[in-house]
Amino acid sequence: xxxxxxxxxxxxxxxxxxxxxxxxxxxxxxxxxxxxxxxxxxxxxxxxxxxxxxxxxxxxxxxxxxxxxxxxxxxxxxxxxxxxxxxxxxxxxxxxxxxxxxxxxxxxxxxx
Amino acid sequence: xxxxxxxxxxxxxxxxxxxxxxxxxxxxxxxxxxxxxxxxxxxxxxxxxxxxxxxxxxxxxxxxxxxxxxxxxxxxxxxxxxxxxxxxxxxxxxxxxxxxxxxxxxxxxxxx
Numbered sequence: 001x002x003x004x005x006x007x008x009x010x011x012x013x014x015x016x017x018x019x020x021x022x023x024x025x026x027x028x029x030x031x032x033x034x035x036x037x038x039x040x041x042x043x044x045x046x047x048x049x050x051x052x053x054x055x056x057x058x059x060x061x062x063x064x065x066x067x068x069x070x071x072x073x074x075x076x077x078x079x080x081x082x083x084x085x086x087x088x089x090x091x092x093x094x095x096x097x098x099x100x101x102x103x104x105x106x107x108x109x110x111x112x
Numbered sequence: 113x114x115x116x117x118x119x120x121x122x123x124x125x126x127x128x129x130x131x132x133x134x135x136x137x138x139x140x141x142x143x144x145x146x147x148x149x150x151x152x153x154x155x156x157x158x159x160x161x162x163x164x165x166x167x168x169x170x171x172x173x174x175x176x177x178x179x180x181x182x183x184x185x186x187x188x189x190x191x192x193x194x195x196x197x198x199x200x201x202x203x204x205x206x207x208x209x210x211x212x213x214x215x216x217x218x219x220x221x222x223x224x
Contacts, residue, residue, distance in 0.1 A: 033211055042118075042216035043156070043200065058211065090155055100146050101212060103155035 002027040006091050006104035013111055019078040021107050023091030031094045032074040033101060034058075034066065036087040043090065049074055081111045115139050118201055118215030127224045131188040135201035135215045138182065142213075143206040145177050147186045150198045150217065159199075160186065191222045 004025040013019050023032065034046040045058030047066040055066050063085060065077045078085055088108050092101035118135045125131055133147075143164055148156035160175040162168045162184075168175045174187040184203070188195055201215040 035214075040120075040216070043214040045211050045213075048211050099144070100148075100158035100161050103157070105155050106153075 004091060004093055004102055004104045006089075006107050008107060009105065010108045011110070013081050013109070015081060015083060015111055017081050019081050019109070021076045021078075021089055021091075021109070023074050023076065023104060024072055025091075025093045025102075026072065027093055027095070027102065028071060029093035029095045029102075030071065031096075032068070033092045033094075034064070034074065034076045035090045035092065036060065036085075037090060037106075038087050046076065046089075047074075078109075083111050085109065086111045115213050116201065116203060116215045119218055120216050122219040122221060124221045124223065125191055127191060127193060127222055129191050129222070131191050131195070131220060131222075133186040133188075133199050133201075133218050133220070135184050135203075136182055137184070137203060139203075139205065139213075140179075140182070141205040142203040144204045145175070145184050146202045146212070147173075147175055148200040148202060148214075150200060152197075156200055188220075191220075193222050193224045196221050 007022045030051045033048040035043040044060045049055050049068040088106050090106050091104040094101045116137045145162045147160040149159045150156040162175050165177045165179045172189045176185040198217040198219045200217040202212045204212045
C-alpha cells in the first residue's frame with residue numbers, strides 16, 4: 001500500500017546544530033508540504049513543493065530549507081536549530097491543488 | 113486578522129449529543145473546504161471535503177459551507193467516545209500555487 005513516512009519519530013538536538021527531517025511518500029504525488037504544529041498556533045506551513053526542483057516558502061520559513069531532487073522525498077533542514085523550533089513537524093502530500101492532503105505521523109523535535 | 117479562525121475549545125459533550133464545530137475565514141478566494149480529525153500524537157486525517165458552497169453528508173458527519181458569510185461548519189450526530197479528537201478546518205483557493213491553510217483546531221471530548 002502507498003504511504004507517507006517520516007523519520008525520525010522523535011529527535012532531541014542541541015541549539016546551533018543542523019538537523020534534517022526526512023519525508024518519503026510512495027503515492028507518486030507531485031505536491032509535498034511541511035507543516036509545524038504548536039499549541040495555540042495550529043498547523044503552520046513551512047515550505048512546499050509542486051514538483052521536482054520546485055520549492056516555495058510558506059508562512060514560517062525562516063531558519064528552514066528544503067530541496068526536491070525526486071518525486072518521493074522532501075527533506076526539511078533546520079540550518080542552525082533554535083529552541084523556538086521545538087515543535088511537532090508534519091509532512092503531507094497530494095496529487096492535485098486543493099484536494100485533501102495525506103499526512104505522515106509526524107516528527108517530534110526538541111531543541112535543547 | 114488570521115485568514116482562518118477556529119475556536120480551540122475545549123468542547124466537552126455527553127455521548128449521543130449533536131456537536132457543532134465552526135470556522136470563519138476572510139479570503140473570498142477560498143473554494144476548497146475540508147475537515148481533518150487528529151487523534152493525540154497522530155497525523156491529521158481527512159474527514160470531509162467540500163468544493164464551494166453547500167452541504168455534504170457522510171454517515172454521522174455533515175459539512176456545511178456558506179460562502180456568503182465566509183463560514184463553515186461540521187456537525188457530528190450521535191457523538192461517540194471514539195469521536196474524541198482535535199478537529200481542524202482547512203481551506204484553499206482554486207488557483208495553482210496555493211496550499212491548505214488550517215484553523216487552530218477544536219479539541220472535542222465525548223464522555224460515555
